[in-house]
Amino acid sequence: MALTQEDILAELAEIVEEVAGVDKDEVQLDKSFTGDLDVDSLTMVEVVVAAEEKFGVKIPDDAVKDLSTVGDAVGYIQKHQD
């Protein structure tokens, strides 16, 4: 069964907290990874790889460039999940 936006956000927030050390409550749809959450480009790669494993989606390098906000990432995962 496909995950809802809320489910994906909750899981993604846990990943961001674990990988980047950001409080998961800070991880909201409108927050930008680099600007608001201080997730640098290399840490972003670690977040993406963890998300790929968690959600079973492929997030290629070209797509990573377009994921500037948490909402972008949640939307991408929601669209591409099985």
Add this chain to the structure above:
Amino acid sequence: MAVIREKQGAAHTRIMGVGGYVPSRVVTNDEVITWIDSSDEWIRTRSGIAERRWGTPEETVLEMSVQSAGKALAAAGISGDQLGAIIVSTVSHFHQTPALACLVADRLGTNGAAYDISAGCAGFCYGVAQASDMVKAGSAEYVLVIGVERLSDLTDIHDRGTAFIFGDGAGAVVIGPSDTPGIGPVVWGAEGDKYDTITQTFAWNDKPEAEDGSDEVRGPFLRMEGQAVFRWASYQMAEVSLKALAEAGITAGDLDAFIPHQANNRITDRLVKVLGLPEEVPVARTIAEYGNNSAATIPLAMERMLADGTAPSGGLALLIGFGAGLVYAAQVVALP
């Protein structure tokens, strides 16, 4: 019909000696941030680099090669004329032909086979694999492998993504016969579908127009897609490292040193984590002072770790190189 007679070399091989050459000019992060919009803290947290070494005009790829080779030969107890082959890995010898290795051979006093290889930051491990196989096949008794770069000549000092990364230097090893196994099976390969992730900005025979409309064309320089390379190096190279251990029939706990290519400390961190490397196993971190000097990073780190007692002579070390191509190679070796 006559049958061709084959040759048989040594049953086993080892690294007999290592030597390095680090150029004299120290380029600090404070100097780098006069060229790019960055900070010492930003560079350190993204890469682990505090300073790098750049060669003076006199510290050419040839001079650095000869200096490092002299030390490696002395450590191995071998003279130049005993070398049956010289393999030089470099991307910064700016003559397409002839090979830098031929000049090195001449300076060292040998007429043994001499050639360059282009395998980017994996070049040293490629060379070690070739050299070991040559000694086993009987093609040469002693082989010199050199990794040498002047990446400062290929660095765009105004590119925020790469200006702080690259350095210059040389490292060499002598490989020869051994009574016991000293060089494990190589795990290597190429992923040409990622050819463009690390490349030069234009080909030598291209004449691009200057960006500002002037006659001056800058470059070519090294260009890199940081995120893509980071992902490949941090995750896929972890699998290659594990395969190299398995091929050698050892586990991470058997290692006395881990010497990965010095591309970025955060790649090293990730590899250490996936390998499950015990905390007491020393890990090469020479990038902090030398930057990334491509094919030279592994032998330079090896020399340094042996010299300062971090790693024991005769101990087992996992080497892994990875870079432009994209190409990679890893093997377990006994330290000289």
